[in-house]
Amino acid sequence: MYEYTSGQNYLFGETNNLISNLKKSPTRANRPAEYRHKLDAIQKCARDLSHALNREWLDGATLVPVPPSKARGTPEYDDRISQICRAIPASPIDVRELVVQRTSMDAAHVSGNRPSVEELLAAYEIDEALTSPAPLRIAIVDDVVTAGTHYRAVHTLLSGRFPGIPVIGVFIARRALSQDQRSPFAAIDP
DSSP states (O other), rough: EEEEEEOOGGGGHHHHHHHHHOOOTTTTGGHHHHHHHHHHHHHHHHHHHHHHHHHHHHTEEEEEEOSSSSSSSSOOOOOOHHHHHHHHSSSSEEEEEOEESSSSSOOOHHHHHOOOOOOHHHHHOOGGGGGGGSSEEEEEEEEEEESSHHHHHHHHHHHSSSSTTTTTEEEEEEEEOOGSSSOOOTTTOO
């Protein structure tokens, strides 16, 4: 729905501010002011997705959040994408954390270390307790699509577990490079 400019902070614009608030750490978000900003961002994303998604398509769809970088049960586990999906004002919505991360990793937006699809596949698994009933169609939901590796890893697992079921991606924002991050060759027409 939006463009997030990487390498810039929350002051850069509305989308950077929104994503910055979404990505606030759950332990930092325990402070009332920061938590309020995180909740406001979750609610805004849910409202915006509600307007962007076709209601007829949404009925019967299963929304699958991309797993956060930290494993369930750890203090840093952040289910913001699940919260966004569950807050979409429509009824009922099938939201399932079908793909979970077994081990914690560094958050790519903090460390700059982007895991490969293979590394993610090694860390991800299907939560078999949530697989029934089988989805009719799946939307993988994430906040920012950067290179698409998280999406591809989740798509690979879901397509293998539910062959023949259509799988799409839904993202709050896509990454846009700031002017100084772009290649000097980007403007050259081959």
